[in-house]
Amino acid sequence: MSRIAKNPIFIPDNVKIIINKQKIIVKGKNGILKILINPLIKIKINNKQLLFLPKRNNNNVWSYAGTSRSILNSMIIGVTKGFFKKLILFGIGYRVTLNKNILNLMLGYSHPIYYTLPEGIKADINQNEILLKGSNKQLLGQVAANIRSYRTPEPYKGKGIRYSYEKIKIKEIKKK
Missing domain, CATH: 3.90.930.12 (Ribosomal protein L6)
Structure with missing residues (x-):
C-alpha cells in the first residue's frame, strides 16, 4: 500500500x-x-x-x-507559490538575452541559438544566469533540461550550462 x-x-x-x-x-x-x-x-x-x-x-x-x-x-x-529553476552559463563569451518570449543563447557556436519559451514559462535574465519560473513543475523541468542540452558542462574545464545547485567534478588533464 x-x-x-x-x-x-x-x-x-x-x-x-x-x-x-x-x-x-x-x-x-x-x-x-x-x-x-x-x-x-x-x-x-x-x-x-x-x-x-x-x-x-x-x-x-x-x-x-x-x-x-x-x-x-x-x-x-x-x-x-509557483516553481523556479536557475541555470548558470559558465564559460568565456557565453551570453544570453531575452527578447519578448525568445531566449537568444550565445554558447560558443558559430551561430546563436534561439529558444522560444512555451506558454506558462517566464524567464528573468541576470548577466549569465537564467531564472525560469512557472506553475507547471513538469513543463518547467523539461524547459530547463532542453536549454541545458544545448551545451552540457564538459568535465575538463566545466564550461557549459549548469543548474545552480549542480557540482561539476573537474577531471585532471590527460598526460602522456
Whole structure:
C-alpha cells in the first residue's frame, strides 16, 4: 500500500478545485492547470482536504493513487507559490538575452541559438544566469533540461550550462 496516497492534501483558501469524473482542474493566482487521472482512482473532497482512494484494493492501484496525489500536490503548490529553476552559463563569451518570449543563447557556436519559451514559462535574465519560473513543475523541468542540452558542462574545464545547485567534478588533464 502507498503511504503517500494515504496522506490527504490540504486545499488552501485561494485555490479552487473542480473534479469532473477523471478530469481535474486546479485554479489559483498563478494560473489554471488540468490533468486526467487514472480511472481506477477515486478522489473525494472532504473538509478542505483531497482524499485519494483506489476503486479496487490492489497494490498497483495504490501506487497509481500515490502518483496522482503527488502530481495534484505539485499542481496546488504551482498555482499558489509557483516553481523556479536557475541555470548558470559558465564559460568565456557565453551570453544570453531575452527578447519578448525568445531566449537568444550565445554558447560558443558559430551561430546563436534561439529558444522560444512555451506558454506558462517566464524567464528573468541576470548577466549569465537564467531564472525560469512557472506553475507547471513538469513543463518547467523539461524547459530547463532542453536549454541545458544545448551545451552540457564538459568535465575538463566545466564550461557549459549548469543548474545552480549542480557540482561539476573537474577531471585532471590527460598526460602522456
